[in-house]
Amino acid sequence: MxxxxxxxxxxxxxxxxxxxxxxxxxxxxxxxxxxxxxxxxxxxxxxxxxxxxxxxxxxxxxxxxxxxxxxxxxxxxxxxxxxxxxxxxxxxxxxxxxxxxxxxxxxxxxxxxxxxxxxxxxxxPLSDIIATLESDQSDLQNNIIYKTRNKPIWVKVFYFTGIGLTTSGLIAGEKQKGWEAAIGMGMIAVAYIYETFIFSKNK
CATH class of the missing domain: 2.60.40.3500 (Immunoglobulin-like)
Known part of the structure; x- marks a missing residue:
């Protein structure tokens, strides 16, 4: 006891x-x-x-x-x-x-x-996430338009296509293993490297 x-x-x-x-x-x-x-x-x-x-x-x-x-x-x-x-x-x-x-x-x-x-x-809610992404995308696009004037057309294409793919991939979510975000960020990186290290030196 x-x-x-x-x-x-x-x-x-x-x-x-x-x-x-x-x-x-x-x-x-x-x-x-x-x-x-x-x-x-x-x-x-x-x-x-x-x-x-x-x-x-x-x-x-x-x-x-x-x-x-x-x-x-x-x-x-x-x-x-x-x-x-x-x-x-x-x-x-x-x-x-x-x-x-x-x-x-x-x-x-x-x-x-x-x-x-x-x-x-x-x-x-998904609607709030999309609204935030669209706002960020709009700001980024406006910034890119300003910076890519007089640049080769393919640089602009890479930037805008890259932004679209990246946004689509992020909205899809982490659980969906899509290729859009990775390809999109890669295109943005290529365009950035070209205009920063190659195009600017040829001016």
Whole structure:
């Protein structure tokens, strides 16, 4: 009986042990953003919950039985499109909020059985991704038009075709192993090398 009591107390102590959140790393992706949470102990799926508040544009992540230096975590280096990080200690849980420029369509958590890391993959609506790409493509095209005046016609063709292929490949997504992005970036590189190192010297 005494052994059973000691075992139960030890089991409860281990399972109620608080996880310390050490740092947060944010990385922009083509179709969303990746948030990596570093802790001192391995997090379990039943410890983490997340949701997006459309009315405030905040994505919240609650980690149960967790603690951390809220002031230090709020100084996390930001990456587009995340504008702000807010960390609140609520009872035995730690709530981490991310204010985002674009809406979050869906998200997934990836847990590790080896390293004390958690990855939250936030994905944006395809319409927002395409709008961003079209804006970037328009700016790049305007810049190229200015720079390629009086250049050989094939240089212009390589630039514009390369931009189109690269954009198509990026929109297709990382899971589709298409050739468009690689060929497109290659064409842009060839045109750039020619006009920078060959054409400019022949002026």
């Amino acid at each position: 005494r052994f059973l009591l000691i075992f139960l107390l030890t089991f409860i102590s281990i399972n109620s042990q608080s996880v310390k959140i050490k740092s947060i790393d944010i990385a922009s992706k083509m179709n969303g953003v990746s948030i990596k949470i570093y802790s001192d102990l391995i997090l379990k799926p039943n410890q983490v919950a997340g949701w997006f508040n459309e009315s405030t544009s905040w994505y919240y992540m609650t980690i149960h039985q967790a603690e951390g230096d809220t002031a230090s975590l709020e100084l996390t280096k930001l990456a587009n499109p995340i504008r702000e990080v807010e960390v609140i200690k609520a009872g035995e849980s730690l709530q981490i909020g991310f204010r985002i420029k674009v809406p979050v369509e869906n998200f997934e958590f990836y847990f590790s059985d080896i390293n004390p890391e958690l990855i939250a993959a936030l994905r944006f």
